[in-house]
Amino acid sequence: MTIHRFDETGGPTWPEVLESAPVLVLYKHSPVCMTSSFAQREIKALHKALPTLPIYQVDVIHNRGLAHRMAADLQVRHESPQVFVVRDGRAVWHTSHFAVKAGTLRKQIERAQQMDAATAP
Numbered sequence: 001m002t003i004h005r006f007d008e009t010g011g012p013t014w015p016e017v018l019e020s021a022p023v024l025v026l027y028k029h030s031p032v033c034m035t036s037s038f039a040q041r042e043i044k045a046l047h048k049a050l051p052t053l054p055i056y057q058v059d060v061i062h063n064r065g066l067a068h069r070m071a072a073d074l075q076v077r078h079e080s081p082q083v084f085v086v087r088d089g090r091a092v093w094h095t096s097h098f099a100v101k102a103g104t105l106r107k108q109i110e111r112a113q114q115m116d117a118a119t120a121p
Contacts, residue, residue, distance in 0.1 A: 003047050005057055014066065018089040019089060022087065023113050024055070025055045025084065027039070027056065027058070028070070028079075028080050031061060035081060039097070046102040074091040074094070076091055076094050082094065082096040083100050087112040087113075
């Protein structure tokens with residue numbers, strides 16, 4: 001499996017992405033930001049460690065409207081780079097900038113996978 005590029009021009013719609021798996025990762029990336037480059041390395045390390053986990057990446061420069069809609073729908077202030085762990089269509093954890101770390105993400109994904117519907121936010 002690969003890191004899925006997600007945009008407003010084709011492929012799955014935003015609601016389809018949210019419903020695509022019980023647990024998934026959304027990563028908002030800016031191709032012109034050095035901090036995003038560091039975060040992207042962490043996302044690639046996460047993908048290497050968990051190759052079957054669905055990871056969706058959004059380019060916030062070319063998909064500004066989508067990036068802001070994601071933040072609004074997930075009820076989290078927009079930042080970039082930013083990553084969300086999503087369980088059953090809801091953000092159960094998020095972070096941004098230099099706090100994007102593969103090891104931390106793995107722990108949060110494991111936590112999300114162990115949640116049941118009653119304990120998910």
